[in-house]
Amino acid sequence: MRKFLYTLFIIGLVSHLSAQELNFQVKVVTLKLQTVDPKVFETLEISLREFLNDQQWGSEVFEQEERIKCNVILTIQEELSPTTFKADLAVQSARPVFGTDYETPLINHIDKDVTFEYEQFQPLQFSRNRYNDNLSHILAFYVHIIMGMDYDSFSPLGGERYFRLAQEIINVVPQSATSAYPGWRSVESNRNRYWLIENLLNPRVRPFRQAMYDYHRQGLDLMGSNADGGRALITQAIETISKVNQAYRNAMIIQMFNDTKALEIIEIFKRGTLEEQNKVIRIMRTMDPSNAPQYAAIK
Secondary structure, rough: HHHHHHHHHHHOOOEEEEEEOEEEEEEEEEEOOOOHHHHHHHHHHHHHHHHHHHOOOOOOOEEHHHHHEEEEEEEEEEEOOOOOOEEEEEEEEEEEEOOOEEEEEEEEEEEEEEEOEEEEEOOOOOOOOOOOOHHHHHHHHHHHHHHHHHHHHHOOOHHHHHHHHHHHHOOOOOOOHHHOEEEEEEEOOOOOOHHHHHHHHHHHHHHHHHHHHHHHHHHHHOOOOHHEEEHHHHHHHHOOOOOOOOHOOOHHHHHHHHHHHHHHHHHHHHHOHHHHHHHHHHHHHHHHHHHHHHHHOOO
């Protein structure tokens, strides 16, 4: 299904087959480097790029131009030892909008609970049924979140398989690792990897996932040929997401939506009707109160 949908964007183009699904741009940033040789992080950056791009994560064959565009920025915040580091991991992905040269963001998230061990030239490995190391496991988790979100945007609840696999990744993390490394347990906060996948698989959030399909496939993909009709469908999708916000207060996925889509929503509705503008401003200020003033830019 996903390959068929992508074909709508690439018809007439010819490219060689590529098994890999992802096209990651990777950057390792060392803001507070003190003792570790910078070449260690240069090697790590290469290893991350190969780990993310050079293996097949799912079962479908993607062509080169079908690969999901993603960014990962690993910012080293602290050297806990010569081989142990605390970092922030920024994860972003986007997909094309039909009939335009615009790419819409699907994920724009920063995970601040990334602690890992790494020695230069250490291989990064992922086994679906086994925990190897924390960094590889975190990256594999977000790969499946990215793919699930992408599939959800092309077909209703299309990412279910990948979200289930992301949940399995969490389930195989041993207790010794969950105790040593933050981000895997429900008790730590309501804004970590555990809660992200809990939200995406929670029945209360299923309307959000349907709305993501409506927003992208029914709304944005229509705007190239019918801007008013596409914008009306996006308005309906935002209304559905607001109802999820009411049913599941403080859900992590709603804040992720706000962080990812705020600027895009502002630009879309600058051209909306007065009724649409008022409705969207009211909804977004309720869902994203910490950034409420920015939505005034819609008018």
